[in-house]
Amino acid sequence: QKEVEQDPGPLSVPEGAIVSLNCTYSNSAFQYFMWYRQYSRKGPELLMYTYSSGNKEDGRFTAQVDKSSKYISLFIRDSQPSDSATYLCAMSTSGTYKYIFGTGTRLKVLA
Amino acid sequence: DVKVTQSSRYLVKRTGEKVFLECVQDMDHENMFWYRQDPGLGLRLIYFSYDVKMKEKGDIPEGYSVSREKKERFSLILESASTNQTSMYLCASSLTYSYNEQFFGPGTRLTVL
Numbered sequence: 427q428k429e430v431e432q433d434p435g436p437l438s439v440p441e442g443a444i445v446s447l448n449c450t451y452s453n454s455a456f457q458y459f460m461w462y463r464q465y466s467r468k469g470p471e472l473l474m475y476t477y478s479s480g481n482k483e484d485g486r487f488t489a490q491v492d493k494s495s496k497y498i499s500l501f502i503r504d505s506q507p508s509d510s511a512t513y514l515c516a517m518s519t520s521g522t523y524k525y526i527f528g529t530g531t532r533l534k535v536l537a
Numbered sequence: 538d539v540k541v542t543q544s545s546r547y548l549v550k551r552t553g554e555k556v557f558l559e560c561v562q563d564m565d566h567e568n569m570f571w572y573r574q575d576p577g578l579g580l581r582l583i584y585f586s587y588d589v590k591m592k593e594k595g596d597i598p599e600g601y602s603v604s605r606e607k608k609e610r611f612s613l614i615l616e617s618a619s620t621n622q623t624s625m626y627l628c629a630s631s632l633t634y635s636y637n638e639q640f641f642g643p644g645t646r647l648t649v650l
Contacts, residue, residue: 469641
């Protein structure tokens, strides 16, 4: 079993839809939870970062962490064609450099 | 803005060749990383460096070595390239040891024939 599981997609949605992207994990020691966005032929860039449990909102993006279920989510409201990318979740324990990445979900927002 | 640059976007090499991938960051970051990214496998850490001349193996170091002679530069070396090293290679850097945002370069798509 992988430490971090992420549905690879692809996920196709119409413009304006609410998108839900998810990761599950098995290591209860994870404390830091990140979402990266990767456009085609580019490196990943950090989108959202959450420490421990709870929600974090930034514009159209909301990150949720449910440590009891070992489940994290990224919601995108009013999705735009420019949101079309691969979304990677990443997790880390305290006091370590090491990120564990999900395999990424490919999202396509149709105009 | 942090900038991480990689020496080549696309590279084609032959089996058995020695390959150098270069990464440079301009923000005085202590930590630098080399990952490879493959479909269905995600990003896997090859090597990590937390200071000049210091390195640690990641999850898949076999067939690779690294060099960090200067703080801003981190090189990945494939001593004898093989076809199973065909992949996207991503370099990243970050500021401190524990959590801190990793900034990624644009990647090098390496094909080994």
